[in-house]
Every structure is written in C-alpha cells, then in structure tokens.
Amino acid sequence: MSIGNVLRTLLMPTRENCLVCGQSAKLGLMLPLLCERCASRIPWIVKPRCVVCGRAQGCPDCQRPEAKARAFALNRSAVQYDATMREWISAYKYGGVERLAEPFSIMLEQAYRRMCREEVGRAEAAHRARFKSHVFKADLITWVPVSEKRLQERGFNQAELMARKLAKRLKLPARDLLIRNVHTGKQSFKSRAERLRNLDDAFSLLPNLDPGGFQKWEAIGSPKRPGGSFPIVVLLVDDIYTTGTTAAVCASVLKGLENVLDRPVLVYSLTLARS
Numbered sequence: 001m002s003i004g005n006v007l008r009t010l011l012m013p014t015r016e017n018c019l020v021c022g023q024s025a026k027l028g029l030m031l032p033l034l035c036e037r038c039a040s041r042i043p044w045i046v047k048p049r050c051v052v053c054g055r056a057q058g059c060p061d062c063q064r065p066e067a068k069a070r071a072f073a074l075n076r077s078a079v080q081y082d083a084t085m086r087e088w089i090s091a092y093k094y095g096g097v098e099r100l101a102e103p104f105s106i107m108l109e110q111a112y113r114r115m116c117r118e119e120v121g122r123a124e125a126a127h128r129a130r131f132k133s134h135v136f137k138a139d140l141i142t143w144v145p146v147s148e149k150r151l152q153e154r155g156f157n158q159a160e161l162m163a164r165k166l167a168k169r170l171k172l173p174a175r176d177l178l179i180r181n182v183h184t185g186k187q188s189f190k191s192r193a194e195r196l197r198n199l200d201d202a203f204s205l206l207p208n209l210d211p212g213g214f215q216k217w218e219a220i221g222s223p224k225r226p227g228g229s230f231p232i233v234v235l236l237v238d239d240i241y242t243t244g245t246t247a248a249v250c251a252s253v254l255k256g257l258e259n260v261l262d263r264p265v266l267v268y269s270l271t272l273a274r275s
C-alpha cells in the first residue's frame with residue numbers, strides 16, 4: 001500500500017453500524033457508536049424544572065416532607081425516560097448491547113458537567129461573589145449495586161459499567177462501596193410497610209472496606225482545613241431515577257462513611273434517565 005493510500009485510509013471517516021438501529025452510517029462525533037439520526041432522538045434534559053430530582057416536568061414528589069429529608073443533595077439525569085430511552089436501556093441491560101455503556105457514559109458526563117456548573121452558580125449566588133471562582137467537583141464515583149443473583153443472571157452491573165467509564169472520562173476514582181442485600185420471599189406478598197422496611201436495609205456498606213484502607217481516603221477530596229474539613233463529594237450513579245427511593249436509601253447508607261472517615265460526606269445522584 002502506498003503512503004497516500006495509508007493516509008487516505010486513516011483520514012477517511014469510517015462508516016460503521018449504529019449500535020441501536022444497526023444501519024451503516026456515518027457515526028456522530030459527540031456520541032460515537034450512534035448514528036446521527038438516532039442521536040437526534042435523545043430526549044436531553046437541558047434545564048430541569050425540579051431542582052431536587054432534576055425532572056424536566058413539574059414535580060409534586062419533591063415537595064413532600066419525607067422527600068425533603070432525603071440523604072442526597074440532588075439528582076440530575078441526562079435524559080428523560082421516554083420510549084426511545086426505554087428501548088435503548090433495555091437493549092443495554094437485557095439485550096446484550098453492553099457497548100451502549102460508551103455513549104451512555106458520555107451522556108452522563110454531559111449531565112455531570114451541567115450539574116457542576118449549576119452548583120457553582122448556586123454557590124456564587126449564595127456568596128454574592130461575582131468574581132470569585134467557585135469550583136464544584138465530585139471526589140469519587142460509586143454506583144447502585146445489584147444483588148449477586150442478578151449479577152449472575154445478567155453478567156454485569158449496568159450502573160457499575162457506566163460509572164467506571166464515566167470515572168475514566170472524568171479522571172476520578174471509582175470505588176465499590178455498597179452491596180445489595182438479598183431478601184427472601186416475594187415482595188408482592190408483603191405489606192407496603194414491610195416493603196419499605198426491606199428497602200431500608202436493602203443496601204449496606206461493603207464489609208471489606210477495612211479501616212486501614214481508609215488512610216488512603218485522606219488523599220481523596222479537598223484537604224482538611226484546620227478546625228474543620230471539606231466534605232467528600234460522592235457521586236452515585238444509576239441507570240434510571242423513578243421515585244428516588246433507591247438513591248435516597250443508598251445515600252443514607254453512604255452517609256455512614258462519615259463515622260469511619262470523620263469527615264462529612266455529600267452524596268449527589270447522577271442517573272442516565274429520569275422517568
């Protein structure tokens with residue numbers, strides 16, 4: 001092959017098959033693996049109506065008193081959970097299209113960056129510091145775990161895969177922090193109170209987070225200040241946010257890290273889709 005041909009092969013845009021529609025097309029630059037037609041169907045949430053849960057429409061849920069006591073600071077989602085996203089997420093989770101984790105992590109990154117800008121704006125408004133540049137960033141990324149049984153059925157944890165890719169993009173540490181406890185008996189036979197109680201202890205901190213290992217946590221996040229410390233900001237990743245119960249329960253378990261680390265822990269929820 002001549003040098004000219006090699007160069008042409010390298011520089012020519014490659015036509016590949018879109019991950020969701022399967023058509024051969026020129027793939028998008030921002031979302032590799034998706035064709036431009038499919039990418040144009042993504043129902044982005046650019047400006048959330050609800051500042052708590054990031055929903056695009058008005059949201060009566062977050063006005064309830066019990067919702068106000070949620071352990072996470074807020075949730076932001078990249079997109080609305082519409083028919084297109086339902087199809088894509090189910091292809092990802094059950095249809096073997098695991099490579100969707102790639103574009104999904106890019107979508108999460110968009111939502112994360114938007115969330116950071118929002119938080120900086122809020123901090124600046126609160127301090128009326130027009131010229132002071134506030135910075136907001138997560139210190140580490142974790143994810144909502146699935147049970148061992150689900151993991152064996154599915155072969156992977158859909159939230160973990162996206163979260164790890166996102167962490168790589170953002171150059172942030174990804175940490176396995178939570179486990180999902182197994183419950184016996186069918187949920188549908190239980191009363192609402194029982195189901196809620198079940199959810200309360202559905203997650204716990206990973207037991208092998210040995211205290212010695214926490215020494216390394218000193219290196220995570222902003223350094224301690226004399227007489228106080230900056231909180232560690234944990235970004236909790238999941239695929240879908242529906243009622244917010246999962247995020248709330250996981251966040252309250254993650255708050256348990258405060259006792260071990262002797263530092264405040266702030267949990268932000270980041271999900272691919274908001275239903």
Ligand SMILES: [Zn+2]
Nearest residue numbers: 018021035038
């Ligand atoms: Zn396509």
Ligand SMILES: [Zn+2]
Nearest residue numbers: 050053059062
């Ligand atoms: Zn809301």
